[in-house]
Amino acid sequence: MMRNFLALVFTAGLVVLLFLVVTANHALNTISKPDVIISVLNDAEAYDYLYDEIIGNLVYDVVEKGVEINSGIGDSSSPTILEFDDPGTAAAAITLFVETLVPRAYLREKIEEALQGVVPYAAGQTDEFKIDLEVQDRLRDLPDSVR
Incomplete structure (x- = not known):
């Protein structure tokens, strides 16, 4: 009787654990796509x-x-x-x-470019990434009175 009860509790625990692992795996696969984060x-x-x-x-x-x-x-x-x-x-x-x-469109563009490199790095799909903020181009766009 006690064995049956322990087997039932153990089985219920494994079913809950399986559900949690499958959910976490699905969430991680979804989050690890840069397009999803950008969206x-x-x-x-x-x-x-x-x-x-x-x-x-x-x-x-x-x-x-x-x-x-x-x-x-x-x-x-x-x-x-x-x-x-x-x-x-x-x-x-x-x-x-x-x-x-730093216009909104520029910030959006740079964040999207960065996410395209950082997310695969964080997921372990690549071992390097590059973030180029193109600061020199932004400084050249400033009026002379500000520089």
């Missing part, structure tokens, strides 16, 4: 969220607090705090400047 990022509008919410709020928080500058000029070694009269307008201008420097 999820696009469907979730991750790039818009990054620019509209994360960068915008981060810049606004920094502008609202003020920016501490250690100029090292003069007798005092204390830092100077750069404060903005209208933090909302300053944050909007800085956010627009960031988006001009």
